[in-house]
Structures are given as structure tokens and as C-alpha cells.
Amino acid sequence: MRLNVELSKAYRLLNHGPTILVSARYNGKQNIMAAAWACALDFDPPKITVVIDKSAYTRELIEASTTFAINVPCVAQVDIVRKVGTTSGRDLVETDKFSEYGLETFSATEIDAPLLKGCVAWLECKLIPEPHNQNTYDLFIAEVVAAHADERVFSDGHWHFEGHDELRTIHHIAGGAFFATGVAIQA
């Protein structure tokens, strides 16, 4: 079951630095891409940063719609993450990555971007336009306007992956090499 995550706790979905998928939709076109460079920026209202290359088709859709979703994928999805991270939706004619790769989605609540089923958390984002950052650094800043999580691994503001190794979040290094989020440690 998916539950809504309190906005003041939304940063915890990204705080441990997982690799994420960015999805967006504009004017009937939709796309999804992988991004390792996403980061929390503020607590409440929650803001995030994400780096999106100028060549990315998703960037076009984000700049046009001014909204996007961050989907937090899990171990069971590494091959999908790799696939959507190494192909461009721009190369697909009369189809998109979702139908091409059999990816099921569900609707966001506050924005129009497709949310990917099978992920373990989702953040719905509204772009805070910062043309200098976007043009110079490919750096996008957004406010998180809604957040959701798979209650099997995140509830009451905390991740709890024990017993759900396939639902652990993932951390990309390079070339399809990932680490799963590991054991919990309390300082």
C-alpha cells in the first residue's frame, strides 16, 4: 500500500542519497530517466535539487510543464533503472519508454507527471525557475508538493528495509554498478 508522506518528512526519502528516476509529462508526451545527482535542499517546505543534462528529453518536458516527479526505485528494478538511464525517449517514435519497456504508472495527485509503479517512494515536484543554474550547471531546483511511499519500507517518517531486500533503495556508481542501501546503524 502507498501512503502519503507528511511534507515536513519528505526530505527523508532522499536524505540517504539514493539514485532516482525523473519522470515528466507535457502535452501528451511523457518520459522517464535515471539520475544519480538528486539531493534534498530544504526541509519545510521541502525543496530538492536535481542535475539534468541538456541532451535529456525529460528536461524538455520539465521546462515546458514546470513539474516533474522523483521516483525512488529499488533493488528489484536495477535493470529498469539501467535501461531508462541509457536510452533516450527522443529516439522512440510513436511510442515512449513506458510502453517500450512495459512500465506501469499511476497518477500523481498535485502534478501531471506519471509515477512509476514498483518504486518505493515518489516526490511530486514543482520547478522553481532558476535560469542561471539551469543553463550554467544543468541544476534544477524544485519544491516538493506531495510525497508518497510504499508502507512496507517507509512509514512514520522512517525507512525500515529489514525483511524486504528486494525493496531496498539503490545507489549508482557508474556503468550499471549499484549498491543497495545496507544495514541500519544508530549513532
Place this chain on the structure above:
Amino acid sequence: MRLNVELSKAYRLLNHGPTILVSARYNGKQNIMAAAWACALDFDPPKITVVIDKSAYTRELIEASTTFAINVPCVAQVDIVRKVGTTSGRDLVETDKFSEYGLETFSATEIDAPLLKGCVAWLECKLIPEPHNQNTYDLFIAEVVAAHADERVFSDGHWHFEGHDELRTIHHIAGGAFFATGVAIQA
């Protein structure tokens, strides 16, 4: 043994989203703080972003010296990370966090910031001044001018934590709750 990391591979030290320690020195004063919100921004020359609150003493030293180091701590250091992350160097008179907590350092090669022994990677950074980002978002952008790693867990551009659980990098969620970097997965 510490080895130098090729600058074009330096992003791999942060790509998996570990929690880091930021250290800086200016005019004889030095400090170190924890930050979960650090992220790669570019490959080559490598750039990074890090979020540093206006109240942070380290921020003063960074803005004055225009340099800082990112230290990547490991499981063995969670208590140190928690400690330097929950106290302010500004409250220490005639001492600093390093002597207060018995933290040993070594010299950086390109900048003046102290590097913390026992960490598993270090990135020496030169601030790229962006006053709007700094003032509005507490967001700092820097170029990485040198990088080093503990060769027991990082060499030839790759992390290899197997057999070194105490040297695994860590990922903070909230309130001293961390995850260790987990098992390697190849997509």
C-alpha cells in the same frame, strides 16, 4: 594507504550519496561539520554542490577562505559524525572540534582545509561563488581540485567494500539513524 583519485573519477566518491563531513580553515581557525546534502554536479572538471546552513561556523570559514574539504566518513566513525553534526565549533572557546574530540587530521595538497584521518575519501574543493544560491538556498557550488581515497576500499575508480564492513560509507536519515552502504549489484 591513501591514493590520489583521478579528477575525472572523483564524482564516483559521492555518486552513491554518502553523508559527508565538511572541513575548512581560515586564519588559524578550523572547523568540521556533518552534511547529508552533498551531491556531484559535474564530471570533468568535477563539481559538487553542498548545502550549508547560515548558522554553521564552517560556513564562515568557507566564505572567508573560499575553499573547503569534503571528507567521506565510514561506519567506524558514526559517533564522530553524529558528534560534529550536532555541536557548533562557535561554542568552543580556545579550542576546536578537532582537539575537543581528539580528531586527527592531515594536510590537503591544493587547499588549506584539514582532512580528517579515518575517513575513506577526501575531495579538496574551491568555491565557485554564487551569491544568489548561497543566500537564497544555502547552496554552495565548488570545483574539486584534488581527490584521495583509502585504497583498501576504493581503487581504479571503483569502491570495493567487501571484507571491510567498518570502512563502508554511511548514509544519514535523521536523528543519528544511518544506513551503511550495502551489497554491490550489477545491472
